[in-house]
Amino acid sequence: MHNKPNNSPIKIIKNGASVQVTWDGDVLNCDSDTIIKQIAAQMSNTVKQLGFAAPAHGQWDSSLLSVLFGAVQEAQRHNIAVDLTALPQNLQDLVHLALAVDRKPQHKENMQFGFLGTIGAGTVKIWTAVNNVLGFIGEVFISLLRFFSFRSVMRGIDFLAALDDCGPKALGIVALISFLVGLILAFVGAVQLQTFGAQIYVASLVTIGMCRIMGAIMVGIIMAGRTGSAYAATIGTMQVNEELDALETMGLPKVDFLVLPRLLALVLAMPILTMLADFMGMIGGAFVGVFLLDLPYQEYWKYAINAFNLKNFMVGIFHGFCFGFIISMCGCYCGLTCGRNADSVGVATTRSVVNAVVWMIVITGIITVICQEIGV
């Protein structure tokens, strides 16, 4: 929090062809921007000199220095002579230091585009992004071909480590979340169905809902947050540590080495996790049915199993398979295209999750339409 004193201790005196800036006592935390503007306002064409006068003692901080720096630059712009000699030596030195011309930054000129220019630049950006993504997908497919023809340099141990991470270690969270989702689904459904006295159909509702789509979606979201982001962070950090450069100069294909084990592991694990989620969701539903709605246990499972439909179940599993592909591709792509500092690892991680979720929704839409068309 800054408190800006209105009565600044700095006085600006205009005297014919010269402007004098003076103060006495301490100058701490002054409003340098306003004061510089006030000084600049005094600089008319007739002014030939800018002078400063200051007490040798007295405290000051960078805000005073910033006033001096700003005023001197302003004077130089107006071709006004500056006299610093009445300032304490240390202040003079600091102003000279700040004004010393070093090499100018060369390439940070902000290019100003017009409206059409902005559209053009945006289009080029999108085009390169699309190009890069397609290139990456192509590389992954070539790498998969190499894998299936046993020419890949993927290390088995990397695959096992990835599988361990997205399989056994993810079981707990997936089970818990899908149990709760089943619970919620049953509860929300029950409130409606009770009004018709049809609460036994909660069993069908939960079974169909979980198996067809909810199981896969929940697993997808968990794994995007848990595993996809970890892929992006790990690979992004390797970029920062120059490990990706090292791989490249060693001639090891990055995709074989980093993407393939993660992709295969997740694509393998996701359908299995989806099955687990379906099952746990049904248990969650049964929990509500039996304990809250007082439905008989056998009755509940009879309806649940009646509603179970292999086609629905397979559609759910297929979703899981696709999501596994999407999550690992998004995670790895964001990691590989990560910048070279710590900040960009954070950006890559965020992007991987957002992209994965968006593409999962898109794919779900596409699969749903296709299923509609072929009548599944």
Add this chain to the structure above:
Amino acid sequence: MKKEVQIDVKDLTVGYGDYVLLHDANYQVNKGDIFIIMGGSGCGKSSMLRILTGLLPPLKGQVIISGVDIASAPAKEVQKIREKSGILYQSGALFSSMTLAENIMLPLQQYSDYSPATMRELAALKLALVGLKGFDDFYPSEISGGMKKRAGLARALALDPQIVYFDEPSAGLDPISSRNLDDLIIELNRSLGTTIVVVTHELASIFAIGNNSIFLDAATKTIMARGDPKELLKNPPNQAVYEFLTRGEKK
């Protein structure tokens, strides 16, 4: 006796997109040289190294290593050049999920057909060469920064390279470790005849190890001076080079 040229850089322009760092650079690195690339901060030394190692395409010109133009040659030939060069990155760039021995065995697995046991032996040997005997099963996170650099060097040496590139080998090392690394570089050069390219600003290293150099200048975007650094100090071609080599003394 005329020396054999190992790296031949012709009319090379270094930069990113429209942003040019260096115009039309020409220089040669002879076989068996310890070649220093020096210059002020931001003048493009690391970028130059990225071009030599094929990580960054040149904006213009050619980089010919052992007779192969790395920008235009077919991938197979470039691959062969890469197998024969080792790189020590600024941070070591060890793969953190692998032990030191596994790091060193990785290029061996890729490019040689030694048995796994032989590879282990070789990895142990390379680690011993850089003074890390017995650290085979340590992970990179379990050793210090200086040790990581040395382990990185062991990995760079895995395939008995003809050229080794160093990016600021002494950055972040204490004076003794830095000196030891210099000695190691000289030893490698002498006993194996390895050509060595070093990017550094460490004056002590420059004079201790270098026998040829180029000095890049950001203002003129050219190679401002070249030759043995000790000679350059004796007869500095201009003020900028003199100041650099004497830590900013005015002439």
